[in-house]
Amino acid sequence: MNNEVPWWASESFWKKTAIWVTGIMFVVLIFLTMNTLPQISAGSARVPAYSVINKHIAYEFDDRRNIQVPVIGEDDPLFGEMLSEKQAEALVTHGKKVIQGRNCMGCHTLLGNGAYFAPDLTKAWLDPAWGSEAEREEMMLNFLLDPQENARSFGSGRTMPNLHLTEEEARAVIAFLKWMSAIDTNGFPYNFTVIEKEG
Amino acid sequence: MENVQLNGGQQLAVKYFVVAVLLFVAQILFGLLSGMQYLAPDFLLGVLNFNMTRTVHINAMVVWMLYGFIGSVYWLLEEESGHPVVGLKWGNLAFWVLTAAVTVVVLVYLFVQTGPGNDFTRWFINEGREYIEAPRWADIGIVVCFSVFFYNVAATFAKGRWSGIAGVLTLDLIALAGLYMAGMFYTTNISLDQYWWWWVIHLWVEATWEVLVGCIMAWGLMKTLQVERKIVTTWLYIEVALMFGSGILGLGHHYFWIGTPEYWLSIGGFFSALEPIPLVAMVVHAVYDSGVRHMKSNNRPALAWLIAHAFGNFFGAGVWGFMHTLPQINLYTHGTQWAASHGHLAFFGAYATIIIAMFYIAVQHMRGQADLGSHLPDRGWKWKWALGLLNVGVVGMTVALLISGYEQSFIERAMDGSTWYGYFAAQIHPWFVQGMQWRMVFGVVTTVGIGLLIWDLLTIGRARPVTLPAATESR
Numbered sequence: 252m253n254n255e256v257p258w259w260a261s262e263s264f265w266k267k268t269a270i271w272v273t274g275i276m277f278v279v280l281i282f283l284t285m286n287t288l289p290q291i292s293a294g295s296a297r298v299p300a301y302s303v304i305n306k307h308i309a310y311e312f313d314d315r316r317n318i319q320v321p322v323i324g325e326d327d328p329l330f331g332e333m334l335s336e337k338q339a340e341a342l343v344t345h346g347k348k349v350i351q352g353r354n355c356m357g358c359h360t361l362l363g364n365g366a367y368f369a370p371d372l373t374k375a376w377l378d379p380a381w382g383s384e385a386e387r388e389e390m391m392l393n394f395l396l397d398p399q400e401n402a403r404s405f406g407s408g409r410t411m412p413n414l415h416l417t418e419e420e421a422r423a424v425i426a427f428l429k430w431m432s433a434i435d436t437n438g439f440p441y442n443f444t445v446i447e448k449e450g
Numbered sequence: 451m452e453n454v455q456l457n458g459g460q461q462l463a464v465k466y467f468v469v470a471v472l473l474f475v476a477q478i479l480f481g482l483l484s485g486m487q488y489l490a491p492d493f494l495l496g497v498l499n500f501n502m503t504r505t506v507h508i509n510a511m512v513v514w515m516l517y518g519f520i521g522s523v524y525w526l527l528e529e530e531s532g533h534p535v536v537g538l539k540w541g542n543l544a545f546w547v548l549t550a551a552v553t554v555v556v557l558v559y560l561f562v563q564t565g566p567g568n569d570f571t572r573w574f575i576n577e578g579r580e581y582i583e584a585p586r587w588a589d590i591g592i593v594v595c596f597s598v599f600f601y602n603v604a605a606t607f608a609k610g611r612w613s614g615i616a617g618v619l620t621l622d623l624i625a626l627a628g629l630y631m632a633g634m635f636y637t638t639n640i641s642l643d644q645y646w647w648w649w650v651i652h653l654w655v656e657a658t659w660e661v662l663v664g665c666i667m668a669w670g671l672m673k674t675l676q677v678e679r680k681i682v683t684t685w686l687y688i689e690v691a692l693m694f695g696s697g698i699l700g701l702g703h704h705y706f707w708i709g710t711p712e713y714w715l716s717i718g719g720f721f722s723a724l725e726p727i728p729l730v731a732m733v734v735h736a737v738y739d740s741g742v743r744h745m746k747s748n749n750r751p752a753l754a755w756l757i758a759h760a761f762g763n764f765f766g767a768g769v770w771g772f773m774h775t776l777p778q779i780n781l782y783t784h785g786t787q788w789a790a791s792h793g794h795l796a797f798f799g800a801y802a803t804i805i806i807a808m809f810y811i812a813v814q815h816m817r818g819q820a821d822l823g824s825h826l827p828d829r830g831w832k833w834k835w836a837l838g839l840l841n842v843g844v845v846g847m848t849v850a851l852l853i854s855g856y857e858q859s860f861i862e863r864a865m866d867g868s869t870w871y872g873y874f875a876a877q878i879h880p881w882f883v884q885g886m887q888w889r890m891v892f893g894v895v896t897t898v899g900i901g902l903l904i905w906d907l908l909t910i911g912r913a914r915p916v917t918l919p920a921a922t923e924s925r
């Protein structure tokens with residue numbers, strides 16, 4: 252047998268290739284990350300500022316992009332209270348910390364990531380099951396404070412346990428959910444039916 | 451422990467392996483609990499809710515696999531470097547500290563579970579981010595213990611011999627540890643949160659872990675089949691080039707819907723679609739080497755599990771991953787049982803298998819190089835049945851979950867638009883429910899397989915008097 256290894260099968264060729272490929276891919280990823288981070292910072296076009304909870308949020312079909320996109324509308328303050336940017340950020344931050352502290356993602360998905368035991372919460376703020384926009388805040392609050400008493404389960408028997416949120420925590424969670432529903436998720440979830448304005 | 455000529459690194463490896471097996475059992479038990487909660491929604495409701503049974507299930511998995519990897523590296527370290535482990539004392543200490551920390555974290559998961567929405571909860575109870583739920587204090591502990599492990603590895607190779615495998619392994623461990631830190635900060639911005647979270651999850655399992663098992667596989671093939679070093683090293687470099695070449699930007703398949711710009715749809719779709727290529731290369735490599743050597747091995751169980759790894763990796767990660775990786779499809783499958791189907795086959799097929807192979811390599815050595823070839827006294831029925839039951843169990847669960855996932859993507863996602871109602875319309879559909887039932891059936895099959903595996907690991911090769919008078923042990 253011929254013992255000469257052709258260059259393209261040699262150890263040193265593949266060693267160099269491995270190093271170069273890894274290096275190049277990593278550099279490209281860093282470059283893309285630097286491009287993406289400003290575009291997903293709170294207050295950008297895709298990820299709105301936390302004070303968006305002062306506004307009406309809709310999810311409408313966009314003919315050009317051929318998907319539904321969040322549409323930020325008129326003033327529509329959460330729990331009737333206009334918040335400054337700072338206050339809004341503090342409230343949403345509290346909501347996020349409750350969501351992490353109670354491990355909601357161990358049952359739910361947020362932006363489609365997490366567990367599959369309970370509905371996706373990406374657009375929970377816009378869910379038609381809250382009746383109408385007029386009743387929504389009240390119903391969400393009641394649900395989060397006592398999900399057993401207000402269970403729906405739609406014939407599945409599966410309910411959300413009472414996680415003993417305080418009222419303050421529940422309001423913060425709702426602020427977080429409202430803010431999250433305004434993120435541009437490239438049309439995910441697809442074909443989402445949005446809550447009615449009037450009941 | 452019966453220490454037959456085990457070197458220092460190997461003695462430590464055995465400790466890691468023992469804890470890995472215990473955590474594997476814990477993973478399965480809590481998997482069964484989570485699966486039951488789908489079928490009987492009131493089961494443990496308010497006592498140990500689904501979120502906690504699931505958290506223990508997947509955390510136990512991540513940790514037992516890390517223990518398996520660390521153990522594997524300690525196992526091969528002295529042989530590969532030709533030098534005793536440098537700073538072994540510290541390595542031992544790190545093992546005990548890490549194990550104590552893991553115990554505390556699990557106890558807190560079970561008895562404290564969750565906490566109020568403040569920083570204390572995230573530091574000391576639960577971080578609430580999938581796979582990396584461990585509170586921050588434990589993250590820091592993990593990084594410290596891992597650094598000790600890394601020091602052992604790097605210093606030992608530095609004092610001994612640097613091989614190709616050693617070089618790849620050392621660099622890969624640096625990347626692995628660095629990536630973990632991408633998950634160690636708090637942000638309110640959920641898009642930003644998930645952007646970095648995926649660096650940990652994806653760049654672990656689809657880049658650094660793959661390369662780590664590539665190193666173990668290279669060493670394992672030399673060990674079980676006496677393949678030449680030059681060949682395995684060249685293959686290892688090819689695998690690194692293909693894996694990092696596709697997997698690093700393949701990260702983009704998690705950036706379709708989390709608020710990130712639209713260009714990720716193309717980048718993620720394209721590069722992740724290439725990810726199966728290195729996995730095919732690995733199958734070719736393993737199968738070719740086994741064929742050339744006519745499957746002659748004095749450690750058949752290890753060889754069988756290495757082959758199971760090659761195929762499991764290809765199907766679980768490559769095929770099952772590819773099925774939902776294009777954005778046009780992922781729009782409907784994202785966040786459904788599809789991901790669970792793929793997750794089970796991939797983690798089992800790619801990682802559980804190769805760690806089990808290492809268990810067998812270790813056990814053979816511990817039993818004085820017992821011949822685990824074709825002449826086992828009981829014809830090796832235990833390892834064969836364990837192999838069969840585990841693989842059938844996991845593949846069965848995977849298929850059951852896939853059927854549920856299909857149903858979910860049609861009914862919940864495509865038709866009913868993913869609302870609260872739409873979600874449950876899919877959950878109560880008979881096809882979905884049947885999938886959940888079959889998952890439990892195959893989950894029990896898997897569990898029996900693990901029981902048998904452990905029995906086999908405790909007994910295989912003991913009956914034969916090879917170099918040690920192990921024949922005195924009763925069977």
Ligand code: HEM
Nearest residue numbers: 655703722725767771772774775784785789793796797800
């Ligand atoms: C051994 C390697 C791999 C492992 C262990 C693995 C594991 C997983 C797991 C556990 C998830 C679910 C994550 C979650 O909880 O949200 C996931 C998601 C995903 N994986 Fe993999 N994976 C591997 C390789 C691959 C490959 C090679 C591909 C593509 C060709 C792929 C494509 C995907 C996609 C598209 C998702 C997103 C699912 C969704 O949209 O919900 N994976 N993977």
Ligand code: HEM
Nearest residue numbers: 366367368481482484485789790793794797798802893896
């Ligand atoms: C007794 C057998 C098992 C049962 C009954 C079981 C059950 C479950 C359940 C119910 C979930 C939660 C899925 C959801 O959120 O809906 C889950 C998640 C998961 N399990 Fe298992 N499991 C078993 C064995 C395994 C094994 C052997 C592995 C891998 C080695 C594994 C890896 C995973 C992973 C990676 C996830 C997260 C998936 C994702 O987020 O997409 N499980 N399992």
Ligand SMILES: [Fe+2]
Nearest residue numbers: 652656701703
């Ligand atoms: Fe991935």
